[in-house]
Amino acid sequence: MKLTKIASMVMTSATVLSTVAAATPAIIQAKTQEGNAKMNGGKALPDTNHSTVGIGFSQDQDAKPDPNKHHDDDGVGYLRLQYVPAVLDFGSHTKFNPAAPIFTAAGTNLNNTTNDTNKGYAGADNQTPKLTTANPYLRGVNGKTWVTVVDKQNSRTDTDDKNNKITGDWQLSVKADGPLTTGSGASAKTITGAKLAFNNTAAGHTANVFGLTQNVADKGYTSNDDSIIDAITTKNLTVNLAADSTAVQVGTTVSVTSSGGAYVFAWDPSDIQLALPTDANIAAGTYTTSLTWTLSTGIK
Structure with missing residues (x-):
């Protein structure tokens, strides 16, 4: 009798463990390998782009913005940094x-x-751009200054152990390339200790990628659900405008098998704030620096 009870308990425990194991969902992870242009549709990650930050004090009103390394969207890549200001x-x-x-x-x-x-x-x-869109799924970012990540990893044609057809698992970050300065010559003036804050980060997602980007490379791509917002944002972030600036995370996503598309991070221009140190001795001039925005996955 005792042996029968013990055997019954063992079988019951095994059944419970089996049920728990069956009920536990498999862990999924989106994968796009950095440094592998072929597997990302022609563009190696990390993908970067740049924004000029500018302010003037009693300067010549004919001063022109310094050119920076900003580039327009080329439409290349299953996963790409599509737009930055x-x-x-x-x-x-x-x-x-x-x-x-x-x-x-x-x-x-x-x-x-x-x-x-x-x-x-x-x-x-003022040259700070603002998004204009009638897309109802982007109403929360309409009229704001924005950054767009396009995630079409689920349209990848070739896969391997470091590149699959699951969307998500990427990170968007931003850092400064140096302090605010009037130039690079011996007479250049520099503002040290300035900080750039991005407050009240908003996020939106749309499956209608082409409707947002207007890039022919996105024509025909569709995702399963417009309304899904998988992005996880940093609500308030601050970037030190210095040569040793550390990258700050703007947003990220979890792995999702069915909700690629365009992910938008945005701020009202009044919520993007440049704080200059109160003890700064700021001479007349046009001061600029640049930001580097980076889209990465961390998969080597």
Whole structure:
């Protein structure tokens, strides 16, 4: 009798363990290998692009923005950094007032708008871009300054152990390439200790990639669900404008088998804020630096 009970208990335990194992979903991971252009449709990851950050104080209004390394979308890659703003424009101002050290990408001196001379840092109009879209799934990012990641990993034709047809598992980050400066010559003036904040990060997702990007490379691509937002955002992030700037994560995604598309991270221009150190001695001039945005997977 005792042996029968023991055998019964063993069989019951085995059944429970088997049931638990069957109920546990398999762990999935999206994979696109960095450094492998062939397996990413012609573009090796990490994928990078750049934005100019500019502000002016009592400068020649004919000053022109310095060219940077920003490039337009080439449409290449199952996973690509499709769009970043070419310019984040903090406007032109009469002088620096330590009592009001914050400036917005709308071209205004926060709490000191009488100090504003032009919305553009090189004079004239503000150059900070804002998204215009009628897509209802992107209503939360419409009218904001944006960055777009296109994830079409589920359309990959060739796979191997480091590249599959699952979407997600990528990271978007941003860092500064140096401090704000008027140039690179001996007479150049530099602002050290400035910080750039991106506050109240919003996110959106659409399966209608071509409708957003207008790139022919995205024509015909469809995802299963427009409304799924798999992106995980950093709500508020700060970038140190310095040569040793550390990359800060903007957003990431989990692995999903059926929801590729375009992922948009966005901010109201007034929520992109440049804070200058209150003890800075800022001379007249046009000050610029650049940001590097990076899309990566970490798969080597």
